[in-house]
Amino acid sequence: MPDLSAVAEQLASQEIELPSWAFGNAGTRFRVFETPGVPRDPFEKISDAAQVHRMTGLTPSVALHIPWDKVDDYGELAAHATENGLRLGTINSNTFQDADYKFGSLTHSDPRIRQKAIDHHLECIEIMDATGSQDLKIWLADGTNYPGQDDMRARQDRLAESLSSIYARLGESQRMVLEYKFFEPSFYHMDVPDWGTSLIQVQELGDRALVCLDTGHHAPGTNIEFIVMQLLRAGKLGSFDFNSRFYADDDLIVGAADPFQLFRIIAEVVRGGGFGSASSVAFMLDECHNIENKIEGQIRSVLNVQEMTARVLLIDQCALAEARSAGDVLRANEVYMDAYATDVREALFAWRESRGLPGNPMAAHRESGYDTRNVETRQGGRQASWGA
Amino acid sequence: MPDLSAVAEQLASQEIELPSWAFGNAGTRFRVFETPGVPRDPFEKISDAAQVHRMTGLTPSVALHIPWDKVDDYGELAAHATENGLRLGTINSNTFQDADYKFGSLTHSDPRIRQKAIDHHLECIEIMDATGSQDLKIWLADGTNYPGQDDMRARQDRLAESLSSIYARLGESQRMVLEYKFFEPSFYHMDVPDWGTSLIQVQELGDRALVCLDTGHHAPGTNIEFIVMQLLRAGKLGSFDFNSRFYADDDLIVGAADPFQLFRIIAEVVRGGGFGSASSVAFMLDECHNIENKIEGQIRSVLNVQEMTARVLLIDQCALAEARSAGDVLRANEVYMDAYATDVREALFAWRESRGLPGNPMAAHRESGYDTRNVETRQGGRQASWGA
Amino acid sequence: MPDLSAVAEQLASQEIELPSWAFGNAGTRFRVFETPGVPRDPFEKISDAAQVHRMTGLTPSVALHIPWDKVDDYGELAAHATENGLRLGTINSNTFQDADYKFGSLTHSDPRIRQKAIDHHLECIEIMDATGSQDLKIWLADGTNYPGQDDMRARQDRLAESLSSIYARLGESQRMVLEYKFFEPSFYHMDVPDWGTSLIQVQELGDRALVCLDTGHHAPGTNIEFIVMQLLRAGKLGSFDFNSRFYADDDLIVGAADPFQLFRIIAEVVRGGGFGSASSVAFMLDECHNIENKIEGQIRSVLNVQEMTARVLLIDQCALAEARSAGDVLRANEVYMDAYATDVREALFAWRESRGLPGNPMAAHRESGYDTRNVETRQGGRQASWGA
Amino acid sequence: MPDLSAVAEQLASQEIELPSWAFGNAGTRFRVFETPGVPRDPFEKISDAAQVHRMTGLTPSVALHIPWDKVDDYGELAAHATENGLRLGTINSNTFQDADYKFGSLTHSDPRIRQKAIDHHLECIEIMDATGSQDLKIWLADGTNYPGQDDMRARQDRLAESLSSIYARLGESQRMVLEYKFFEPSFYHMDVPDWGTSLIQVQELGDRALVCLDTGHHAPGTNIEFIVMQLLRAGKLGSFDFNSRFYADDDLIVGAADPFQLFRIIAEVVRGGGFGSASSVAFMLDECHNIENKIEGQIRSVLNVQEMTARVLLIDQCALAEARSAGDVLRANEVYMDAYATDVREALFAWRESRGLPGNPMAAHRESGYDTRNVETRQGGRQASWGA
Numbered sequence A, B, C, D: 001m002p003d004l005s006a007v008a009e010q011l012a013s014q015e016i017e018l019p020s021w022a023f024g025n026a027g028t029r030f031r032v033f034e035t036p037g038v039p040r041d042p043f044e045k046i047s048d049a050a051q052v053h054r055m056t057g058l059t060p061s062v063a064l065h066i067p068w069d070k071v072d073d074y075g076e077l078a079a080h081a082t083e084n085g086l087r088l089g090t091i092n093s094n095t096f097q098d099a100d101y102k103f104g105s106l107t108h109s110d111p112r113i114r115q116k117a118i119d120h121h122l123e124c125i126e127i128m129d130a131t132g133s134q135d136l137k138i139w140l141a142d143g144t145n146y147p148g149q150d151d152m153r154a155r156q157d158r159l160a161e162s163l164s165s166i167y168a169r170l171g172e173s174q175r176m177v178l179e180y181k182f183f184e185p186s187f188y189h190m191d192v193p194d195w196g197t198s199l200i201q202v203q204e205l206g207d208r209a210l211v212c213l214d215t216g217h218h219a220p221g222t223n224i225e226f227i228v229m230q231l232l233r234a235g236k237l238g239s240f241d242f243n244s245r246f247y248a249d250d251d252l253i254v255g256a257a258d259p260f261q262l263f264r265i266i267a268e269v270v271r272g273g274g275f276g277s278a279s280s281v282a283f284m285l286d287e288c289h290n291i292e293n294k295i296e297g298q299i300r301s302v303l304n305v306q307e308m309t310a311r312v313l314l315i316d317q318c319a320l321a322e323a324r325s326a327g328d329v330l331r332a333n334e335v336y337m338d339a340y341a342t343d344v345r346e347a348l349f350a351w352r353e354s355r356g357l358p359g360n361p362m363a364a365h366r367e368s369g370y371d372t373r374n375v376e377t378r379q380g381g382r383q384a385s386w387g388a
Helices: A005-012 A042-056 A074-083 A099-103 A111-131 A152-169 A195-205 A224-233 A259-271 A294-313 A317-325 A329-341 A345-354 A361-368 A370-377 B005-012 B042-056 B074-083 B099-103 B111-131 B152-169 B195-205 B224-233 B259-271 B294-313 B317-325 B329-341 B345-354 B361-368 B370-377 C005-012 C042-056 C074-083 C099-103 C111-131 C152-169 C195-205 C224-233 C259-271 C294-313 C317-325 C329-340 C345-354 C361-368 C370-377 D005-012 D042-056 D074-083 D099-103 D111-131 D152-169 D195-205 D224-233 D259-271 D294-313 D317-325 D329-341 D345-354 D361-368 D370-377
Strands: A061-065 A087-092 A135-138 A175-179 A209-214 A237-242 A282-285 B061-065 B087-092 B135-138 B175-179 B209-214 B237-242 B282-285 C061-065 C087-092 C135-138 C175-179 C209-214 C237-242 C282-285 D061-065 D087-092 D135-138 D175-179 D209-214 D237-242 D282-285
Touching: A005 A294, A005 A345, A042 A061, A042 A074, A042 A294, A042 A361, A042 A370, A074 A087, A074 A111, A087 A111, A087 A282, A099 A111, A111 A135, A111 A152, A135 A152, A135 A237, A152 A175, A152 A195, A152 D224, A152 D259, A175 A195, A175 A237, A195 A209, A195 A224, A195 D195, A195 D224, A209 A224, A224 A237, A224 A259, A224 D152, A224 D195, A259 A294, A259 A329, A259 C259, A259 D152, A282 A294, A294 A329, A294 A345, A294 A361, A294 C329, A317 A329, A329 C294, A361 A370, B005 B294, B005 B345, B042 B061, B042 B074, B042 B294, B042 B361, B042 B370, B074 B087, B074 B111, B087 B111, B087 B282, B099 B111, B111 B135, B111 B152, B135 B152, B135 B237, B152 B175, B152 B195, B152 C224, B152 C259, B175 B195, B175 B237, B195 B209, B195 B224, B195 C195, B195 C224, B209 B224, B224 B237, B224 B259, B224 C152, B224 C195, B259 B294, B259 B329, B259 C152, B259 D259, B282 B294, B294 B329, B294 B345, B294 B361, B294 D329, B317 B329, B329 D294, B361 B370, C005 C294, C005 C345, C042 C061, C042 C074, C042 C294, C042 C361, C042 C370, C074 C087, C074 C111, C087 C111, C087 C282, C099 C111, C111 C135, C111 C152, C135 C152, C135 C237, C152 C175, C152 C195, C175 C195, C175 C237, C195 C209, C195 C224, C209 C224, C224 C237, C224 C259, C259 C294, C259 C329, C282 C294, C294 C329, C294 C345, C294 C361, C317 C329, C361 C370, D005 D294, D042 D061, D042 D074, D042 D294, D042 D361, D042 D370, D074 D087, D074 D111, D087 D111, D087 D282, D099 D111, D111 D135, D111 D152, D135 D152, D135 D237, D152 D175, D152 D195, D175 D195, D175 D237, D195 D209, D195 D224, D209 D224, D224 D237, D224 D259, D259 D294, D259 D329, D282 D294, D294 D329, D294 D345, D294 D361, D317 D329, D361 D370
Parallel strands: A061 A087, A087 A135, A135 A175, A175 A209, A209 A237, A237 A282, B061 B087, B087 B135, B135 B175, B175 B209, B209 B237, B237 B282, C061 C087, C087 C135, C135 C175, C175 C209, C209 C237, C237 C282, D061 D087, D087 D135, D135 D175, D175 D209, D209 D237, D237 D282
Antiparallel strands: none
């Protein structure tokens, strides 16, 4: 059993934000399957998030999605979170479901619709003021489906202008993070398809504008940890949306498709100073639990991140530096892989118990009867779903 | 203006089947936008398909999707088609929207659900008996999202068994075409992900089981015309689902993303004997008009196919054979590209007019007022949509 | 430390064939770097392979590549192998370096060149007769670079004819394995680009014609373990070429790029009956050690395969079956991942020592001074290289 | 026949730089095939480039590659160019063939090797001083093959420092263009893998540091014209390396794999002010003629670029703007595609003849006997080849 004592404090500093929408139904364009016991409002979503935190101790905050999580009284919602041991986190805007946004939102050629989209973000900032959230996260579905459909350059200029209006409204301690995505739902071009575009846009805005990296939003074969390194080097990595994928933006449980990639990503986070309480990088999940249990899916996700973090922290940095310096390719790789091959499950079990947490969070959740109670009590109403 | 006289008869033999669902709303997992004037039942879909045929003369049949196009009386539906100058074509089954199929249909481990899926296909065959349709098209969403989730081999065996039960029920003049798809909606494995799998499955069944090739269902970079060649060589190419894509299964208008690819595909169809009245290969569209006008989208699609067919038929086969035989790489490529570079629009305009069709089908449709009337008259009811 | 006793015999049955060319220089089109101590003839390559076997006990045979490994007396070469504790294995043909094959070999339109390529394979079979090799492995670089350059269908027909001539010459206990590759060195089409094509071709030949799966020869995102399952199900999986890749046919050390993929592949091998002495599936490496030490690269490769095999053999099949049967997606995945997360390094260390092998083969090799001696003694001559 | 009179002057302003190395032998890692008549020194390469210019009038300059094109007297080389109607263009450095650069050049951890690589670039600048070249083009093979092999962040920092040393030496009218590449010859990470990295690096340097976009250096599915738009918007597009690809960096003839993509790229060049004499964007070819005639390959390449440029210049910008403004997706696409569908070959034939050029440059070259003479006269010596 590996000795985690040297890294116990670092592990204790880890925080992963849960997305409220992960507890609602999700699916594909073909079908959203319904699941008994799914939350029917933001309060129930927060309760579910709290269950994940009780089991794992890793998830003290919840991200909201506006308008999905709109409530009359955000003070009340924040109080509900506090009572459940959580705080409200990132506010996510949504400009992809209103019919007006069929051809774009912040990039739309019609000033009226652009203003509507800007106003939506200003409303999000008001909600941030009420909830005390730090980050406004912007992911845009904007783009086109057919070559020639619109002028990509003009759209980029309009985007810069719109973002500038929103940025101007941010408070001193608030930040904007701009997410990029390779494709979907636009199939010819996305207005923010890659980290370079996101970077150019936030560079124009100022220090509190940063890039959000969603691990599922890249072209096939992209070396994601390289981008992590580059954004940290540029001081522009704002946050992560963690998930995993085999093909496209599959939004599977983080670490499920390629655990070694998760290891490499976290290794670069640590290398670049993005880990720990001194860093301002925010770590979030963004996943779809189409066919699996949602609370369990979230627990598995944060455990995957934690296990990989423990392995990364066990890298023998001295041996690694020595091998690199000697130009010993295979030895350097071996040192790196030795950390990856380390089985930290048992040690983390002990570490959790030492901190008053369930040693096996998944088993503890299953034994808690939490899901069963929800299936019984959450009757009637309309199940939450991010699909519409 | 190129001379089409030598290929006029071949062009006249071209038939492309329209999918009824192309006239309803479509979208992504993020949003299905509604469009004024969209059909509200199978009868209205057929009316729209008939409009495409009136404008282009290319689309004498319509594919149905069960249960989306279920009606009480298929005789009545067929009569409506006939009155509008159409016939009913391929019957598409659907096993991806019933909650029972969350973990599979024809491959499900539970015999009850497997039987339910088989019975659905038997019902489809009954409908084929009623409509006189030749082809039962099976596309399966079956698969898994997580490694280890299920036993891929056992699923394959069950698939073979289920298909066998369905095949046994086919009439003498009926065929089964099995479609494959690289990914989506399953994100770890699809039970029929590639042409090799589809081929193995239909080889086990018999002569009337064939492969359906959807042009959007391949891994990035796949040489699709090679597969066309290979399936024609094996005598196992049953039908096409035409569309185009930049990224994944984008389901854009055929020829929109990579017109040269469409040219190459049709060139292999012609080369392998898959074109013309002597061939039994069926050509269908399968697209999503998320943001564009649907009838116009279908017109554009069949015109794209027709234009590429005309270019292919103009390839100077003698010059090509000569260059190939001489090992003259660039000359062979030049002969091929000369056909591709030929502008056939004007010649096709004349060809259409000579056959009593509108020279410019798109303009004729716009001038017909057909869409405007539908926006006015198709009030109330529920718009058709393939998303649910 | 996991208990390997229940799987110790299975581990002992594992055999991985080494490619002679892995010990020579390799590189990219940009540069082949030279390395001190590299073998200068087939005898020295076999000596290096023997060193890997002494350290690991996993590699009792060596694959040869003709003409790279042509010698005057194959009896002498076989004796050299035997003296070093090895046997000669698969014979690989080569039709990609002779100027005559610029436009193809077994598919060439010129009967003279086709016959030359066939004759080369007949010569390979003669060598197999001399060396007692079981498998003739055929990988074809054949294909075209430009659309229209040649007739893909005619090439496929000629391929079938050529293979048939070669197959007819095989002895009763000899096999032909046909490898496929997505692309490179041909950039428009490869004549055998995918497993479906390889399967169709070997199906036409007979029982002793099988498919060779090189793990680096697929389109991005391809689910390779699915193909393993499918080929085993069809009884047509002949052999593996193991390596790994991030982008294309990178030919990196197996398990280096995506260790979890290697785990999944071996899991399907075991599931489908492809592992163990009762199976006829052959396991080979095919890698390029462009910048790393070559003998160490081979040691690392077979250790990676062994470690993954041990993890796979530790899968709790009962728990897995139970979870699958219950439709418990996350539990099934967890059981699978628990095996993957198991650290078997220490247990394998003990297992090796119990069999008289070095506990740490890599360290033992480094301490042996083998490489140093070669640098000293292998002066002069021409270093082996697969690049030409 | 389309009327080119309105765009004749724009067409006349088009200049495409030829790479000297395109006239030498090229190949893959598997084989470089030799071709009769290939140049044996930089002077003969320039003669071949001049032949392309005589036939097409499009290629007044030639890019050199150092050390491949090192000569004792660059004045003599420049004079040879002038005599042949050409000028010397971009100087390309090479840090991928010296054994010292096995683990990197400008990014190497060893200061001695870094300095050697910097010195090589300073030598290139000296050559630029002698030849009057404007651009120093830097493409780095630097990177790693195995995770953990080296510290990506430290390499990036060293890269910035090295580039800074080189940039400081540039003359007032000289520029540095930094090329990026997705992968190859490094297979885990490239130090400059994407346009974002190249941009960050050149932003740090100054106004005369720009990005070079090679059309074959992107991940599968990347929307390249979007990057063109973005770099032009940022004022950082320095130059193009034109070629085409189906799979990876195939280096095929530009326009051969996806002619429509070339159209879209040029459309964004024109849209963003990158075309014409007022623009400083440099257009070069960078291709490998592995199996085809090299001079013909270059002629075909520049003709492809010219044809696409003519089509782009024919886009009905008024109709396009109108359709976009009306949100008419299909009409906007139709206007765009109408230009693409226009057959400009005959009109360009006439345009060329009106300027005293051969109407059909390819036929004129074949008839000129130029190749035949070279096969006869270029006997002995060593054929040029970029592979080493």
